[in-house]
Amino acid sequence: MIDTTRLLSGHREGSTLPPLSLDVTKPGNWVVFGPELTAAAGPWGMSFSANLTPDETTGIGSWTEDVFIKTLRTGKHLGMDTGRSILPPMPWYEDLKAVFAYLHSLPPVKNQVPGPVPPDQVMKMLSTQ
Ligand code: HEM
Secondary structure (H helix, E strand, C coil): CCCHHHCCCCCCCCCCCCCCCHHHHCCCCCCEECCCCCEEEECCEEEECCCCCCCCCCCCCCCCHHHHHHHHHHCEHHHCCCCCECCCCCCCCCCHHHHHHHHHHCCCCCCCCCCCCCHHHHHHHHHCC
């Protein structure tokens, strides 16, 4: 259930995460999301969705429009040239026009992808592979 009072406020402060196998940090393994979809783990470690609300201290309330645009264009934390890179799964590098043009430049492949699998059937699906 989406909590509409907290929209885009990022990973919930103080929330606990279930145990996670360290295997996920090994390249080639699955990338996983936490139960609220605001934490993700993979070869880069673990990252947490940022607070994008205009809170002055914990969100982007004190950001200028320039900082925002620079952050999304450069993939650097707070848009700073020397800032750390913004981690996955944040798709900062996506230029949607370029992505669409690229996808349309690929040779077409006839391949019907299966629909999503509900949780109670995931193990069953994996065991029949
Ligand atoms: C239009 C869509 C989006 C906008 C405008 C947006 C904006 C932002 C901004 C401003 C930050 C803070 C960057 C900083 O720390 O300097 C951020 C971080 C983040 N975003 Fe997004 N975001 C978008 C989509 C997404 C999506 C689709 C995902 C996940 C699937 C995502 C996951 C994250 C994560 C995990 C972080 C924290 C990254 C880190 O700590 O390095 N974002 N986002």
